[in-house]
Ligand code: PEP
């Protein structure tokens with residue numbers, strides 16, 4: 001196995017987290033990020049935001065979407081960001097949203113508390129470098145075929161520029177298996193936590209590709225020691241414009257959150273406390 005010369009910003013200190021809009025990420029806490037795959041409309045986004053507001057620490061939702069087909073809905077762009085800003089104002093939840101193109105960085109940073117780098121952009125080095133120069137936390141998703149070493153090296157591009165608030169996120173990798181969308185590599189959680197003190201999250205939505213497998217993978221991720229989960233939730237999954245089959249129904253979210261937190265607690269992740 002090759003090793004990257006990853007420099008851990010917290011090496012020599014006990015594992016600690018960082019603050020995102022008044023909420024601690026890492027440091028023994030557990031962070032639940034929930035929301036739609038895509039910001040489709042004001043009504044949809046506010047409905048989901050309201051539904052998750054009491055049980056999640058942050059709201060997710062994509063305004064710029066990396067779609068496999070160029071003919072699929074690409075997101076609302078700036079209008080989507082405006083909707084996310086309203087949802088943030090209304091619920092108080094910090095917002096996690098994806099930056100796809102470095103040209104949109106100022107617009108996205110104006111709204112996002114955490115900027116997501118999608119799996120397809122994990123090795124977009126100019127994008128990572130620019131994010132290293134912002135004051136926004138970054139959620140870096142593992143590339144579809146990236147090793148953990150490559151993920152840590154990608155994180156290094158951000159850390160090197162001075163931005164120390166990076167969250168690593170396992171979201172499933174390509175394997176020979178075709179029975180589901182991706183193979184969720186939960187061993188990445190303890191393996192990454194051994195190598196770095198950066199918080200390690202899991203996205204349990206994109207690998208299963210169907211909603212009934214999302215909760216078992218979430219419980220497993222919490223049991224594996226994840227510092228948080230980012231999960232897709234929709235108020236009307238059957239009519240979602242993107243990733244509907246894997247979306248948890250908003251009405252079921254409070255029960256889901258309670259069960260996941262119970263397992264996270266068993267794994268030693270308590271309530272989120274201010275830094
Ligand atoms: C998403 O979060 O909706 C998404 C597209 O994620 P990924 O980059 O992991 O596919």
Ligand code: MN
Nearest residue numbers: 037232242243
């Ligand atoms: Mn999605």
